[in-house]
Amino acid sequence: xxxxxxxPSVSVAPxxxxxxxxxxxxxxxxxxxxxxxxxxxxxxxxxYDDSDRPxxxxxxxxxxxxxxxATLTISRVEAGDEADYYCQVWDSSSDLVVFxxxxxxxxx
Amino acid sequence: xxxxxxxxxxxxxPGGSLRLSCAASxxxxxxxxxxxxxxxxxxxxxxVSYISSSSSSSAIYYADxxxxxxxxxxDNAKNSLYLQMNSLRAEDTAVYYCARGSLTGDAPFDxxxxxxxxxxxx
Numbered sequence: 701x702x703x704x705x706x707x708p709s710v711s712v713a714p715x716x717x718x719x720x721x722x723x724x725x726x727x728x729x730x731x732x733x734x735x736x737x738x739x740x741x742x743x744x745x746x747x748y749d750d751s752d753r754p755x756x757x758x759x760x761x762x763x764x765x766x767x768x769x770a771t772l773t774i775s776r777v778e779a780g781d782e783a784d785y786y787c788q789v790w791d792s793s794s795d796l797v798v799f800x801x802x803x804x805x806x807x808x
Numbered sequence: 809x810x811x812x813x814x815x816x817x818x819x820x821x822p823g824g825s826l827r828l829s830c831a832a833s834x835x836x837x838x839x840x841x842x843x844x845x846x847x848x849x850x851x852x853x854x855x856v857s858y859i860s861s862s863s864s865s866s867a868i869y870y871a872d873x874x875x876x877x878x879x880x881x882x883d884n885a886k887n888s889l890y891l892q893m894n895s896l897r898a899e900d901t902a903v904y905y906c907a908r909g910s911l912t913g914d915a916p917f918d919x920x921x922x923x924x925x926x927x928x929x930x
Contacts, residue, residue, distance in 0.1 A: 701872070733916040735853070742905055742923060743853065748916035786853050790914035795869045797843065797855035
């Protein structure tokens, strides 16, 4: 089955740039979606189709991908960005949705 | 305003059954695929099941962990999504979210409910 690998945690100082990666075999050929989840809340879509932002999501959030790695970049990080972030794809070979294990972003 | 409201969670003994519901409003429910996603306490997100937008010939998929035990369904006339859960196990304990997809399986989940908690314990 398809596996998405995320680092468990990333720390960044306020005002700096956070990069959260999601590794998967040939992930560049898939549409990658990213979700933000704060404690006690439902997930929120922050990036879809690799690099598109839903309305209402700040321009500070951006996405990119290469052959085997997708990256969520958060520029000018704020305290309010502290959350868990999950990547997600559809594995068409098995008709399954796959989530990464999640990355906890800590703002120092 | 798009709203998804889950209900039906609670405490169930191992081996028991329960049906979760998700009431949708604020959009044309029949035009969207829907999903169930769960999150065990302190753990990450786990996709559970998908149902396509068409009720007459719905495509339905399940995670291996629930295949054969859970059944997803929808009633477009009632704008509702369901998850029938049988042979429940302790490892099914989680908050269950319904989430809206779109026309295709690789669509993002753009709206989520607030979740309903299922606890499987004796």
